[in-house]
Amino acid sequence: MEHKDESSNVELGDCTHVEQALEQCLASGTDLDMYREALEQYPNDASIDKEAETHLRHKIDRRILPLLGICYFFYARMPFCRTYIDKTTLSYAAIFGIKEDLHLQSTEYSWLSSVFYFGWLVWSIPSNLIMQRNPPAWYLSINIFLWGALLMCQTAAGSFTVLVVLRVLSGAFEAIADPAFMLFTSMFYTREEQPSRISAWYAWNGIGVAGGGLIGYGIGQIRGSLSSWRYEFLIVGALCNSWGIALFILLPNSPTQIRGFTHQEKLMLIARMRSNQTGINNNKVEWYQIREALTDYKTWLFMLMGFVSAVPNGGISNFSTLVIQGLGFDRFGTALLGIPQGVLVVIWIGLGAVVNHYMPPNSRTLVCAAFMIPTMAGALGFLLAPPDAYVGRLICFYLTGSYQASFVICLSLVTSNTGGHSKRMIVSGIIWFGSCVGSIVSPFFYKTSQAPSYQLGIGSLLVTNVIEFILFFVFRFAFKWENRRKEKIRSALRDSGNLRDDSEALNATAFQNLTDKENPNFVYCY
Numbered sequence: 001m002e003h004k005d006e007s008s009n010v011e012l013g014d015c016t017h018v019e020q021a022l023e024q025c026l027a028s029g030t031d032l033d034m035y036r037e038a039l040e041q042y043p044n045d046a047s048i049d050k051e052a053e054t055h056l057r058h059k060i061d062r063r064i065l066p067l068l069g070i071c072y073f074f075y076a077r078m079p080f081c082r083t084y085i086d087k088t089t090l091s092y093a094a095i096f097g098i099k100e101d102l103h104l105q106s107t108e109y110s111w112l113s114s115v116f117y118f119g120w121l122v123w124s125i126p127s128n129l130i131m132q133r134n135p136p137a138w139y140l141s142i143n144i145f146l147w148g149a150l151l152m153c154q155t156a157a158g159s160f161t162v163l164v165v166l167r168v169l170s171g172a173f174e175a176i177a178d179p180a181f182m183l184f185t186s187m188f189y190t191r192e193e194q195p196s197r198i199s200a201w202y203a204w205n206g207i208g209v210a211g212g213g214l215i216g217y218g219i220g221q222i223r224g225s226l227s228s229w230r231y232e233f234l235i236v237g238a239l240c241n242s243w244g245i246a247l248f249i250l251l252p253n254s255p256t257q258i259r260g261f262t263h264q265e266k267l268m269l270i271a272r273m274r275s276n277q278t279g280i281n282n283n284k285v286e287w288y289q290i291r292e293a294l295t296d297y298k299t300w301l302f303m304l305m306g307f308v309s310a311v312p313n314g315g316i317s318n319f320s321t322l323v324i325q326g327l328g329f330d331r332f333g334t335a336l337l338g339i340p341q342g343v344l345v346v347i348w349i350g351l352g353a354v355v356n357h358y359m360p361p362n363s364r365t366l367v368c369a370a371f372m373i374p375t376m377a378g379a380l381g382f383l384l385a386p387p388d389a390y391v392g393r394l395i396c397f398y399l400t401g402s403y404q405a406s407f408v409i410c411l412s413l414v415t416s417n418t419g420g421h422s423k424r425m426i427v428s429g430i431i432w433f434g435s436c437v438g439s440i441v442s443p444f445f446y447k448t449s450q451a452p453s454y455q456l457g458i459g460s461l462l463v464t465n466v467i468e469f470i471l472f473f474v475f476r477f478a479f480k481w482e483n484r485r486k487e488k489i490r491s492a493l494r495d496s497g498n499l500r501d502d503s504e505a506l507n508a509t510a511f512q513n514l515t516d517k518e519n520p521n522f523v524y525c526y
Contacts, residue, residue: 042271044503119171141248148240199353303434310438352405374402420515479526
């Protein structure tokens with residue numbers, strides 16, 4: 001069985017080609033030497049001391065997760081990871097006078113939310129490919145810095161048209177955020193560790209929601225020469241600029257370049273990635289992998305998942321403050337009531353990670369489906385509750401956040417079940433492409449004439465949540481079916497003598513840049 005890349009003659013079952021596989025995938029001589037040494041010292045998983053690996057994993061957690069978490073606080077401060085600090089800022093700007101100051105008419109506020117995603121939509125895939133060709137940490141940091149600068153520029157916007165242009169550009173610079181976070185998670189963690197680690201940095205989303213309430217309340221108290229909503233953009237943009245610079249210095253571009261780790265720790269970090277069987281990160285774009293990604297039905301299922309997850313998000317992120325305000329609270333009370341919303345986000349995500357951790361292997365899709373139930377119940381309760389049941393409807397609105405736990409764990413299905421670096425970048429980009437489309441259309445379900453109940457908006461949330469619930473079982477069936485196919489292929493290859501099960505053969509497939517379809521040793525998680 002041959003590698004599909006015509007430039008490669010590596011036979012998957014031949015362990016003598018491990019060295020050749022590394023040479024093809026690693027351009028840097030230093031990286032090649034470290035990978036070679038890692039496989040010599042740790043030829044199989046049993047050779048890695050479990051206590052030492054636990055210590056290393058905790059050290060990686062302390063080194064990587066705070067950086068991604070704080071980054072997510074700035075770059076993503078509302079429910080679901082497509083609602084970044086930008087949308088939170090716009091949401092609070094809505095209750096602090098942006099509509100009145102810019103004389104926004106009819107659906108123009110909804111368009112301010114949606115146009116952001118047009119820049120994202122156009123630039124998401126190209127941005128992923130650019131990141132593959134460049135040091136990923138530096139590319140992410142530069143995008144965060146420029147995005148913060150554009151956020152500050154929105155302070156000076158004097159018309160709807162100017163704000164639209166700035167927000168389209170902001171969307172383009174934000175397009176790399178989630179794919180980059182997913183890349184770093186897959187770069188430093190095994191597939192079993194990825195759900196809880198994605199949950200860890202995603203939980204800062206909820207901290208950002210709570211912090212957004214405090215920041216929104218504090219900025220609302222400023223009595224300066226500018227309108228309160230302008231200070232919102234100015235201050236938040238400046239904070240993002242600062243963090244972009246810090247991230248450029250602190251975030252490593254690869255496991256071999258991580259500072260503060262001994263040489264031996266780096267070798268173990270490399271060797272433990274063998275179990276992923278998802279290949280080595282490299283800066284060469286493999287076009288056949290892109291073609292495979294575009295013809296793989298699972299890619300389009302992920303895109304559909306991104307879409308149905310974003311429809312609730314786009315409305316909640318931009319209209320949550322207006323929904324709460326419509327329940328009878330003033331603007332400062334509305335800002336403060338964003339705090340429990342954020343706390344609940346952290347609780348839901350943390351609870352999802354804990355439940356998933358203690359469930360039997362391959363329970364991810366079941367956990368995802370389970371956490372969709374509260375959000376569907378909350379949406380239904382919000383729709384059916386009497387208009388004057390303010391507290392009850394507020395509680396139902398808070399319940400709608402449980403779907404974030406489902407989506408976070410679903411993200412680990414992307415990182416764990418996609419092999420080949422170019423394919424992984426495209427699939428990661430396409431799920432956010434789907435979320436862009438959902439985020440563009442979702443604000444228009446929240447019609448001003450239906451305030452404060454927003455029946456159509458909450459109804460769209462309920463319908464898409466039901467579709468998402470069903471999708472998790474579709475994923476479960478698909479991955480189980482793919483694993484049965486893989487086992488038949490492995491059996492045929494063993495019978496013909498073209499595949500061996502020893503550690504060197506596993507090293508050959510683990511550290512080639514093979515897609516999940518190409519790699520006979522790849523097993524899907526579900």
